[in-house]
Amino acid sequence: MSALGAATLQASRLGQLSNWPQGRSLGASFGCRRRTRVGATIVHHGHHSSKSEPSLHSRLCSRNSSPAKPYCGCRVPAAGATRAAAVVVCSSSGTIEALSRQLNQEEESTWKASCDVLVRSLDLGADESSRLVARAFGWTTQAFWRQEKVEELPTPTQVENALEVLRIDLAMTSEEAARVVRVFPELLACDVEGRLRANIAQLGSQWRLKGPTLTKAVIRQPAVLSYSLDCGGDCIGECNRCWARF
Template identity: 35%
Template sequence: MLGKSVASPLLSASPRPSAPDISTTTPNNVPLNVNLSDGLPPNAIRVPWSSHVYLKKWAIYSTAQVQSITLNDEERKKWEACRQALSTFNFSTEEEDKILGKAFGHIHSPYWSEERKRETPELETVSEILGYLRNLSLSDDDILKLLKKFPEVLGCDIEHELRNNVQILGKDWGIEGKSLRNLLLRNPKVLGYNVDCKGDCMAQCTRCWVRF
């Protein structure tokens, strides 16, 4: 199996002794429960893993919003492959799930408004975007910071948004090289801008150049 364990670190469990051992049995639909709080809630319950792990009914005891991501076997393999692509940045499993969830519509993000449909992340897409960010002279530490601020970048269109916007920044604003790096670390959402209301508000402020 690629990547890390499917279970997120904040999951708590109520054991069902009669269920089969997941070390030998893989369910058709694997739930990924993602806690949207920034840290471990004070009333969350940690359950240590052992060599005798059974299928469980997962729940997070928190007042924070919780999203459940359910994947079939094929989708799970793609998800774990994308997790592996993010592993170089030393995110936790929970952080990787949040990044992919927000980028591909599994976790609500105000950035997308209501336009983002759920998609299964593809390794080719994620790798291409990470490679493009590296080509902008961003170090892995820079990309880590960028992904924390703007995980939705992995769900943006690399040609019509990322490449196009970098060209606009260079051509219209003379922002290149070190200045571009500093801008992207300060305001990475500029990579996803695709609206210019030119004074006539189009109610898409999260993706409008007016914010720049």
């Protein structure tokens, strides 16, 4: 008898002497022992036993978390914890960061409607739109706003009006507008008349920028739409909103 035939006969006998479900391979019956290490995570192949290993987060994180205290220091939600309704997705690293406070149903609806404006007008993904809106309205960084806007709730009207300035006043294409918003999302929360259109007027009157030249200047330096002061060469430490940078 060949070696293959002997192995088949042995497998058949083992199946008859046990209560194993017929038609399953030996590897599936015993539970597959082959494992592959991917980074710090062990991936099991084939049949899994009922005993599960602790999650990677529970093994690596030394901080305790609970439903009453939903997030530990590494910002990973505990089992059964309630997450904030909207999340900020950092596309560069693929991580998910929840907003710092829970949104109620009305706020969540307004947040989603504001993100949908970017999705619809600029053809951005929902995750990227949420991240840009969060930064624009002071939820994730104060590098530009410096406490002027802190966790301000976005509105679809504000976002639409800001995009209208790019599309109509500056004659940008959707691709150009998307590039500008990605570089400087804070413009979405700037006052449309008092800041955006006022600065476009100043670029025309003081620097004689008009038409395509004006559009190219804004694409090159989107933050110029937010400038609100001019130190006149005597630096006051607010360079991110000063005309001296232009």
